[in-house]
Amino acid sequence: MNTMRAAVCARAGGPEVLEIRELPIPAVRDGWSLVRVEGAGLNRSELRTRQGHSPDVVFPRVLGIECVGTVAASTDPRIPEGTTVAAVMGEMGRAFDGGYAEYALLPNPLLMPVTTTLAWDVLAALPxxxxxxxxxxxxxxxxxxxxxxxxxxxxxxxxxxxxxxxxxxxxxxxxxxxxxxxxxxxxxxxxxxxxxxxxxxxxxxxxxxxxxxxxxxxxxxxxxxxxxxxxxxxxxxxxxxxxxxxxxxxxxxxxxxxxxxxxxxxNDRRGSTHLLRRIIGEVEAGTYHPHVDRVFRLGDIAAAHRYMEEDRAAGKLVVVP
Incomplete structure (x- = not known):
């Protein structure tokens, strides 16, 4: 398979500008690794970018300032293929394509390797x-x-x-x-x-x-x-x-x-692996109880943004491929 499904923000506008497209899977390059995305949290900053309030963002763009998944191809021996990782901020979904896709090519310093028993949708709600x-x-x-x-x-x-x-x-x-x-x-x-x-x-x-x-x-x-x-x-x-x-x-x-x-x-907490691991441990222990309001499929990303824009959620919205 050489292509992937991605939610592309074609231009500034309403939820309807988010289009599901077949794109080439990004080629790995030095300093960047390919992540198979298993879940991505939705954030209001992505909503504002979609609306056109982020002047530095050039469309079309795959939005998504965070994601979780597994490393599909690595250029960093400390994060081998198959490692569960989370990534957040660092211009994800803004200067380069982000988590609204089946795969994301991300800078190695953003990747936070974790070990967890949490379901993907719960893990995606955390970073x-x-x-x-x-x-x-x-x-x-x-x-x-x-x-x-x-x-x-x-x-x-x-x-x-x-x-x-x-x-x-x-x-x-x-x-x-x-x-x-x-x-x-x-x-x-x-x-x-x-x-x-x-x-x-x-x-x-x-x-x-x-x-x-x-x-x-x-x-x-x-x-x-x-x-x-x-x-x-x-x-x-x-x-x-x-x-x-x-x-x-x-x-x-x-x-x-x-x-x-x-x-x-x-953005000050990007790459905070130790802290994220501690948070995951607290969730696994039952000390913290993440509030996942709804989980959407990638193909329903426009509906997810509409739900977010209408302020209907009480807690986190997550999209899974």
Missing amino acids: ETYLTAQGALDALGIGPGSAGRLLIRGGTSSVGLAAAAIATAHGLDVAATTRRPGKAAALTGHVLIDDGGPLTGLPRLWPEGPDWVLDLVGARTAVDSLRLVRRGGTVCVAGSLSGWIVPDFEPIAKIPSGTKLTAFHS
């Missing part, structure tokens, strides 16, 4: 989601032995659910927001409905405010999160559910004295 969640909690200064109150805005997103699982395992008191009451059942801990107005339930829950806010909504709520966190607390913006840019942001006026604003970008 971007849990590495981002862990990285954001690290940016907030939260770790084993931390004590305090954490508010997660965008709690039913895949990263929000993962962050809640990790923080709860650390023993933190966790509250999470959702805009859709119908998704509240997916949340653990305290649940707050975000209807676009003030979070009226938060002062009753924590009169002094949370010690930390993990803001996955982003542009629409970042300034409000700075108002909600206790004076001297920390806000980390690690998501963009409402867009990339905070308009007319005045740091001195909007950041209370002593309060800290930070951010986390998941």
